[in-house]
Amino acid sequence: MNLTLSLILFLGTALQLRAQALAPGSPFDEYQVKAAFLYNFAKFVEWPLGTFANSSDPIVICIVGQNPFGSTLEDMVQGKKIGDRFFAVRRLPDTQQAGKCQILFIGAGEWKRTRALLDSVKGAAILTVGETDDFTALGGVVSFKLDGPRVRLQIAPEAGERGRLRISSKLLSLAEIVKRQP
Amino acid sequence: MSEWRLWLRVGVILVLSVGLATLGSAQTPAPPDLTQFSLEDLMNVEVTSVSKKQQKIAKTGAAIFVITQEDIRRSGATNIPDLLRMVPGVDVARIDHSTWAVSIRGFNGVYANKVLVLIDGRSVYHPAYSGVLWYAQDVPLEDLERIEVIRGPGGTVWGANAMNGVINIITKSAQETRGGLIVGGGGSDAQAEGLIQYGGTAGQNGDYRVYGRYSNLGKSDAATLAQPADSKRLEEAGFRSDWNLSPRDLLTVQGEIRLVDGGQTVTGAIAQAVPAVGTFSEPVADDDGNLLARWTHTFVNGSDISLQAYFDQSHASASVGDDWSSIGDLDFQNHLSAGSRNDVVWGLSYRVNANRFGSSDVVTLNPLRRTDSLYGTFVQDEITLTKALSLTLGSKFEHNDYTGFEIEPSAQLVWTPSARHTIWASAAKAIRQPSNIDEGLQAVSSVVALPQGLIGLVTLSGNPNTKVEQLHDYEAGYRAQLNRRLSLDVTGFVSFYQNLETLEPEAPYFAIAPGFPHYVIPFIYDYKAHAFSYGAEAFANWNVTDRWRISPSLTMLDLSVTRDPSSQDSTIEQLPGYSPRRSFQVRSFINLRRSLEWDQTIGYTGPLAVENIPGYVRLDTRVGWRLGEFWEFSVVGQNLLAPRHAEFPNIDFVDHMQDQRSAFGKITWRF
Numbered sequence: 001m002n003l004t005l006s007l008i009l010f011l012g013t014a015l016q017l018r019a020q021a022l023a024p025g026s027p028f029d030e031y032q033v034k035a036a037f038l039y040n041f042a043k044f045v046e047w048p049l050g051t052f053a054n055s056s057d058p059i060v061i062c063i064v065g066q067n068p069f070g071s072t073l074e075d076m077v078q079g080k081k082i083g084d085r086f087f088a089v090r091r092l093p094d095t096q097q098a099g100k101c102q103i104l105f106i107g108a109g110e111w112k113r114t115r116a117l118l119d120s121v122k123g124a125a126i127l128t129v130g131e132t133d134d135f136t137a138l139g140g141v142v143s144f145k146l147d148g149p150r151v152r153l154q155i156a157p158e159a160g161e162r163g164r165l166r167i168s169s170k171l172l173s174l175a176e177i178v179k180r181q182p
Numbered sequence: 183m184s185e186w187r188l189w190l191r192v193g194v195i196l197v198l199s200v201g202l203a204t205l206g207s208a209q210t211p212a213p214p215d216l217t218q219f220s221l222e223d224l225m226n227v228e229v230t231s232v233s234k235k236q237q238k239i240a241k242t243g244a245a246i247f248v249i250t251q252e253d254i255r256r257s258g259a260t261n262i263p264d265l266l267r268m269v270p271g272v273d274v275a276r277i278d279h280s281t282w283a284v285s286i287r288g289f290n291g292v293y294a295n296k297v298l299v300l301i302d303g304r305s306v307y308h309p310a311y312s313g314v315l316w317y318a319q320d321v322p323l324e325d326l327e328r329i330e331v332i333r334g335p336g337g338t339v340w341g342a343n344a345m346n347g348v349i350n351i352i353t354k355s356a357q358e359t360r361g362g363l364i365v366g367g368g369g370s371d372a373q374a375e376g377l378i379q380y381g382g383t384a385g386q387n388g389d390y391r392v393y394g395r396y397s398n399l400g401k402s403d404a405a406t407l408a409q410p411a412d413s414k415r416l417e418e419a420g421f422r423s424d425w426n427l428s429p430r431d432l433l434t435v436q437g438e439i440r441l442v443d444g445g446q447t448v449t450g451a452i453a454q455a456v457p458a459v460g461t462f463s464e465p466v467a468d469d470d471g472n473l474l475a476r477w478t479h480t481f482v483n484g485s486d487i488s489l490q491a492y493f494d495q496s497h498a499s500a501s502v503g504d505d506w507s508s509i510g511d512l513d514f515q516n517h518l519s520a521g522s523r524n525d526v527v528w529g530l531s532y533r534v535n536a537n538r539f540g541s542s543d544v545v546t547l548n549p550l551r552r553t554d555s556l557y558g559t560f561v562q563d564e565i566t567l568t569k570a571l572s573l574t575l576g577s578k579f580e581h582n583d584y585t586g587f588e589i590e591p592s593a594q595l596v597w598t599p600s601a602r603h604t605i606w607a608s609a610a611k612a613i614r615q616p617s618n619i620d621e622g623l624q625a626v627s628s629v630v631a632l633p634q635g636l637i638g639l640v641t642l643s644g645n646p647n648t649k650v651e652q653l654h655d656y657e658a659g660y661r662a663q664l665n666r667r668l669s670l671d672v673t674g675f676v677s678f679y680q681n682l683e684t685l686e687p688e689a690p691y692f693a694i695a696p697g698f699p700h701y702v703i704p705f706i707y708d709y710k711a712h713a714f715s716y717g718a719e720a721f722a723n724w725n726v727t728d729r730w731r732i733s734p735s736l737t738m739l740d741l742s743v744t745r746d747p748s749s750q751d752s753t754i755e756q757l758p759g760y761s762p763r764r765s766f767q768v769r770s771f772i773n774l775r776r777s778l779e780w781d782q783t784i785g786y787t788g789p790l791a792v793e794n795i796p797g798y799v800r801l802d803t804r805v806g807w808r809l810g811e812f813w814e815f816s817v818v819g820q821n822l823l824a825p826r827h828a829e830f831p832n833i834d835f836v837d838h839m840q841d842q843r844s845a846f847g848k849i850t851w852r853f
Contacts, residue, residue, distance in 0.1 A: 028216070033216065033224060036216035037221075037224055039217050040217075040219075080217055150225060152225060153225075171221065174225060
């Protein structure tokens with residue numbers, strides 16, 4: 001049968017092409033994009049003096065509790081540098097060890113204790129990043145919002161200022177700014 | 183006819199060759215490193231999001247069940263009807279090896295006619311048969327984005343025949359299927375399947391995929407079906423391309439051609455010098471080609487418009503006759519926010535169906551050629567009453583060539599007291615529109631021996647005075663994310679049907695022609711029955727641990743059909759006996775290790791009163807093993823508890839089989 005034959009031919013060619021190492025065909029997963037944002041934040045945020053003991057200390061990204069990234073985040077920042085700093089990714093059960101984190105991600109899976117987690121790091125020089133609807137209202141700095149198939153940002157600059165973080169105007173200009181309600 | 187098949191076959195080869203050529207010549211795109219993207223770029227990357235959809239579904243005022251990609255992959259199913267078994271309220275029965283009866287909330291049959299089925303917005307409800315030929319509606323399961331099943335009327339948005347529900351099959355965009363994919367599988371049911379697919383980028387803003395597929399379903403064994411002939415062989419080629427013409431304009435063009443060859447075992451009238459009833463095997467075939475384009479534009483203020491056009495040509499053949507159908511369909515939709523409280527969707531649709539029937543000795547249609555058009559408009563407004571309460575009102579206004587103007591209104595009230603609880607209620611009217619067969623059928627359905635050596639021909643004819651079957655339906659539901667591990671969905675409904683189609687006997691008469699003296703015992707379609715049903719469906723998702731999820735579901739249906747006093751249809755009141763009154767199911771998904779999955783489905787389906795088909799328990803199991811990013815192996819066992827069981831009575835001529843115990847293995851390779 002002609003069709004069967006062409007299928008076999010097609011298969012054979014595909015096998016040969018395998019050697020040329022085609023690109024992995026996966027689409028962008030929501031958390032691949034969010035991971036890339038976390039990496040990018042390090043470029044557009046300045047932490048206060050004294051945050052790093054050494055000029056080569058890594059930028060530490062922490063994930064509290066449930067980790068929606070799998071190994072995506074580690075894989076992505078592996079070997080990447082900003083200035084002289086590499087990245088380190090840590091997973092924490094809670095915020096007791098959060099003092100060493102520069103970026104702290106609290107996923108939607110932690111919605112029950114988001115408020116408690118945020119309260120425990122209030123005023124620390126940590127860029128808190130979340131993805132629940134009320135994240136900035138609860139005191140978080142940056143929140144991911146889904147707008148159809150796209151990931152948008154919501155930033156509460158006042159929450160950042162409390163931690164003496166300097167968020168670049170470039171990042172602010174791309175985000176929806178939330179003013180803390182009086 | 184042979185010419186038409188030849189051209190289709192040429193087309194299959196052509197599409198495959200194009201796929202081959204592009205695979206050979208395509209510039210291999212470098213693996214995208216998202217860390218190299220600017221912030222602006224990242225914001226424009228489209229993601230496949232689950233949370234958004236769930237959010238949306240949580241606020242829907244309808245009984246909806248979504249079969250996700252995870253559900254599809256882990257079900258072990260090799261076809262869409264098997265996938266639909268997981269949905270509460272949906273009744274799936276395998277009739278023979280390659281024929282399924284699929285319905286929602288009762289009224290099941292080979293040509294179950296009260297459920298609308300769409301693939302990427304294209305209706306696959308056959309306009310002549312009033313039903314779905316499931317063996318001819320196949321999509322590579324690997325390309326499915328999701329299947330949304332809405333139980334209950336969907337006429338306000340989808341129009342005629344979305345009566346007891348809508349099955350919305352949605353494939354992935356081409357952006358999500360970049361790279362190569364090869365799937366091969368085979369199993370004890372003498373089945374084999376293969377899929378070859380390649381997806382890549384075309385220019386700066388376009389993505390495409392092309393695929394070729396082959397599948398073979400072998401015959402039943404002789405113990406399950408006398409004279410088994412129920413094999414099917416499917417050859418298919420298709421493509422989909424998605425183009426971001428601008429950040430606000432998306433164009434999708436997709437198409438496929440498909441050839442299905444096979445046979446079935448039938449008990450019915452045999453045309454010969456003196457007609458008789460017998461069981462015989464016959465070849466059947468279905469060829470289908472379709473092409474669809476959809477353009478969506480999003481305005482700065484968030485409203486959007488979409489325009490969709492498709493053309494579908496199909497040819498189904500069996501010994502009862504040949505049917506050629508050409509469908510053109512045009513659909514416009516506009517979604518706009520009017521003020522802060524109103525969210526309006528409205529649309530216009532036009533469809534034309536040119537149908538031609540090639541008669542056989544036992545079946546003919548009057549007229550043989552017929553062109554029908556269907557046009558309409560709908561409007562639906564979601565009104566935000568308070569922060570937690572919204573009301574959706576809408577109606578379809580549609581004109582068909584059989585019964586003229588029809589209105590299908592609906593109202594839904596949705597209350598979300600907190601983000602994790604939704605309570606909803608709805609009322610709706612829906613219709614089933616008559617088809618060519620209801621109006622113009624002329625068939626010899628059976629032959630009976632009468633005293634004194636005479637024979638009687640039982641004939642079936644359409645009725646020029648067609649009516650729409652009507653449904654008035656009232657439902658309520660509760661949906662809850664009880665905690666981060668447990669979600670629950672419960673729906674209850676009451677439904678009132680009017681003008682259900684019946685078969686009314688007419689006065690017998692004596693005839694000499696054609697060729698032999700006989701009595702004619704005529705039956706004619708009429709609309710003289712009504713029905714009442716109530717029932718409930720429930721399902722839950724429980725993440726017992728991070729590695730183990732179970733999904734139980736329950737279906738309850740009580741349907742009673744009553745003929746009008748003027749009706750003499752002696753069988754219509756048995757209609758409820760074609761659907762189980764109770765069924766339940768538990769699906770379990772275990773991640774033994776990160777790369778090793780063990781999944782099972784155990785389900786009970788209640789007995790059918792017609793032909794006393796006993797209830798049965800099905801156990802399916804699947805072991806899946808992922809090797810790195812690129813390889814996946816799976817082994818599936820179906821119907822493990824018994825060698826065979828019956829799922830459906832003999833109706834609509836097709837002889838039923840008993841679903842067999844079977845095993846299936848599959849290898850998936852992505853590159």
